[in-house]
Amino acid sequence: DGGITQSPKYLFRKEGQNVTLSCEQNLNHDAMYWYRQDPGQGLRLIYYSQIVNDFQKGDIAEGYSVSREKKESFPLTVTSAQKNPTAFYLCASSMTGDTEAFFGQGTRLTVV
Amino acid sequence: GENVEQHPSTLSVQEGDSAVIKCTYSDSASNYFPWYKQELGKGPQLIIDIRSNVGEKKDQRIAVTLNKTAKHFSLHITETQPEDSAVYFCAASRKTGANNLFFGTGTRLTVIP
Numbered sequence: 001d002g003g004i005t006q007s008p009k010y011l012f013r014k015e016g017q018n019v020t021l022s023c024e025q026n027l028n029h030d031a032m033y034w035y036r037q038d039p040g041q042g043l044r045l046i047y048y049s050q051i052v053n054d055f056q057k058g059d060i061a062e063g064y065s066v067s068r069e070k071k072e073s074f075p076l077t078v079t080s081a082q083k084n085p086t087a088f089y090l091c092a093s094s095m096t097g098d099t100e101a102f103f104g105q106g107t108r109l110t111v112v
Numbered sequence: 113g114e115n116v117e118q119h120p121s122t123l124s125v126q127e128g129d130s131a132v133i134k135c136t137y138s139d140s141a142s143n144y145f146p147w148y149k150q151e152l153g154k155g156p157q158l159i160i161d162i163r164s165n166v167g168e169k170k171d172q173r174i175a176v177t178l179n180k181t182a183k184h185f186s187l188h189i190t191e192t193q194p195e196d197s198a199v200y201f202c203a204a205s206r207k208t209g210a211n212n213l214f215f216g217t218g219t220r221l222t223v224i225p
Contacts, residue, residue, distance in 0.1 A: 041217055050211075
């Protein structure tokens with residue numbers, strides 16, 4: 001099936017550890033995005049990439065890093081520098097940077 | 113930057129009744145307004161969108177209206193069904209791309225059978 005796959009669905013980490021969230025799409029989309037969702041808040045953009053080997057910071061990039069070595073993959077690393085990493089993380093993709101976005105199922109990260 | 117406010121935060125309706133969710137935005141240059149539905153434990157799904165050159169758009173039981181002068185837009189769901197229960201998000205953007213979207217804080221809709 002075509003779509004966006006995020007894994008794992010639930011992730012637990014100890015404070016101070018880096019953790020990488022996976023996002024893969026087989027839609028042949030050029031653009032990919034990472035959002036963070038907290039209770040009672042709207043989605044906030046962390047990073048986005050409009051083309052392979054290129055990415056830009058979103059509104060809340062501090063404490064996160066990304067890579068875009070392949071068109072279909074856009075992993076997000078939550079580093080120990082992120083002060084409040086526990087959240088629901090959503091990956092999205094779109095055909096281009098100017099077309100509608102499709103979201104994955106999300107990864108719920110809990111840092112203890 | 114853009115600021116999107118969404119009301120109400122929770123909404124309960126009887127099955128078959130209508131539901132209305134309202135959003136206001138601050139940036140007069142915004143011209144793309146999508147609505148997303150998010151079911152529990154899943155990612156948001158685009159259900160309808162509207163651009164600033166249109167005042168209203170309908171898709172079966174769902175409609176969106178836009179008032180550019182007042183800078184507000186609304187989602188209308190008629191003949192609600194239990195499967196409409198979810199969290200709904202509005203967003204506003206100057207462009208279509210997801211890197212430009214500013215989201216509201218969401219409305220949890222519960223349809224009571």
